[in-house]
Amino acid sequence: MASRANHRVLLGPGLLCAAALACANISPVGAVEGQPAPAVATSGLPTASGARLAGDSKQTRFILDLDKAVPFHAFALANPYRVVVDIPQVNFTLPAGTGSTGRGLVKAFRYGLVMPGGSRIVFDLTGPARVAKSYVLDAANGQPPRLVLEFEEVDQTTFMQSLAAANAPQLRPAISDSTDIAAPATVPAEPAKPAAADPRPLIVIDPGHGGIDNGTQAGGESEKNLVLEFALALRDRIEKSGKYRVAMTRTDDTFIPLDDRVKIARNQSAALFVSIHADALPRREGDAQGATIYTLSDRASDAEAERLAEAENKADAIGGVNLTEEPTEVADILIDLAQRETRTFSNRFARLLAGEMKNSARMYKHPLKSAGFRVLKAPDVPSVLVELGYVSNKSDLEHLVSENWRSKTAGSMAQAIDTFFAKRLATAGPAN
Structure with missing residues (x-):
């Protein structure tokens, strides 16, 4: 030495x-x-x-x-x-x-x-x-x-x-001592003002994990990379229609704390928040396959949903964030969950999404579930978390790395988004 x-x-x-x-x-x-x-x-x-x-x-x-x-x-x-x-x-x-x-x-x-x-x-x-x-x-x-x-x-x-x-x-x-490094990006403190008052609905796509947090890993693939590739494909497909604005919580290999993902959607008054993930089971727990769609619930719909929510909610611990005290905003969000309208819209979109995705992707035997995911806790933004499949399953992993599968599945999700907003506008009526 x-x-x-x-x-x-x-x-x-x-x-x-x-x-x-x-x-x-x-x-x-x-x-x-x-x-x-x-x-x-x-x-x-x-x-x-x-x-x-x-x-x-x-x-x-x-x-x-x-x-x-x-x-x-x-x-x-x-x-x-x-x-x-x-x-x-x-x-x-x-x-x-x-x-x-x-x-x-x-x-x-x-x-x-x-x-x-x-x-x-x-x-x-x-x-x-x-x-x-x-x-x-x-x-x-x-x-x-x-x-x-x-x-x-x-x-x-x-x-x-x-x-x-x-x-x-x-x-x-x-x-701070490094003069040639760009300053860290921060979540805007105030809601962003849409350019030229663009009336199109804003959809926030949230690729899970990133940076220091790899997510699940199998077959030489990391969840953070798989879901980012899919999220970018979904963004391009949605933007191509010209009907919506799209924002991403991350577009590269960057770690974003869970609460900041929620703030990005709330600060920009998003009309829909879609978080993209891919699950995995330890070898000792057997095999599972297919996509699952989660909405927020104070109590998980089954043991598998509870396991997954607990694992995903530890993402900030993986990044070294101190979770011993939650910020006041999170406590406020938990109280605001009484807003039934947002939860109703989330459940409605989840059902539409499951119906469309079954045409292009293998679905889990019980594809609609609920659990206490932190990224779904915005009280005023309909939100779902989509587990595209299991990286621990050979067949699912082959789909997740397939550009053709990504394209078809992103297309089915885009169709569900079209149907969702068409129903919302029809429900609101011309006067609103």
């Missing part, structure tokens, strides 16, 4: 303390197994080419190989125990599988784009631990620049004290 004179220490308050950590017995190991690197490389950005863990259940070191030094900031989260590291946007070219298995204090780690201009690494810990040292080593002795974190085991009291001291820093301060 290069001399400590060659590294630049970047420590956060409280959590990243300067206490010494003896690491003489820690030796490097090969790249660990884990999540695939994002598929799209971006030129001009720093590149991370390797990552490894070393150590034991008392002291564990993480090393990230880079082609240039980057600023960073780390903080911890509880329930479950995690450490989050924010860095400027990085092109991850790590070997496929990096991060899914851990060592010592680290159960596993994930990485990826969390917003334009910012990347994130999230470590799942085996128990309470803190970052005793963190620093960037400059290139030296034939070694590339490296970001190094040294974890040490602590008791729960010490861990919780470090949380209070760190105050869960946000991503923006972590990248």
